[in-house]
Amino acid sequence: MNLSDSILNRKSVRAFLPDPVSRSTVSEIVELARWSPSWGNTQPWEIIVADGAKAKRLGEAFETEGRKKTAPRPDITMPFEFAGVYRDRYMDLGRNLLNSMGIERDDQVARLNHYLNMYTFFGAPTVIYLVIDEGLNVPYACLDIGSIGVTMCYAAMEYGLGTIFLAASVHFPDIVREILDIPQNKKLIIGIAIGYPDKSRPAAIFRSDRASIDDICRFA
């Protein structure tokens, strides 16, 4: 697959098979991704991989919080509200995704199940957590985290793996810290769920839309 095909074929996967991803494969993905650019080559990322029993424990603990409808308490501020065109795009995504999964807008049970699925990482056997030291500048270090995160998503494709960035996976950082033994002075920025897509399910093949190039780009 050439680079353009990879770019056009990557998409967030929201239905994974339970098949484990070997640690050697995850290491190879990290090995590639560590060549991502960062501010002043500071490479502020620290990568903690949850798999096997630990990923399962995490999913169970998050699902419990989801059932209680506990409000997220992330380490970094998260946007839950949008306005204008950003709101339109956000709403479009939710509507199109639920449609593709055959979930009616007012089907509260199915919507809750989808939310809980998100908290169990859509069945992914592995979650790659990206954390930074609390002493770092959050907006800029987050750019670097985005940089390595995206590279991981593309690198994973080489192995037939699907990925999804999951803000939901850092909604309860204290739980992640406890289960993965992450010190208090490390901020959890994002988790990337990774696994083999269950292509029999619409949530694994759903493709989101994009604004047109005219809407997002101009030559000054």
Ligand SMILES: Cc1cc2nc3c(=O)[nH]c(=O)nc-3n(C[C@H](O)[C@H](O)[C@H](O)COP(=O)(O)O)c2cc1C
């Ligand atoms: C920082 C970040 C956090 C995200 N968190 C979630 C999440 O918690 N749940 C979810 O279903 N998708 C999440 N996504 C996936 C986005 O919804 C997805 O990237 C977007 O809709 C574009 O679709 P695509 O990745 O399939 O191209 C996240 C993406 C990013 C970049």
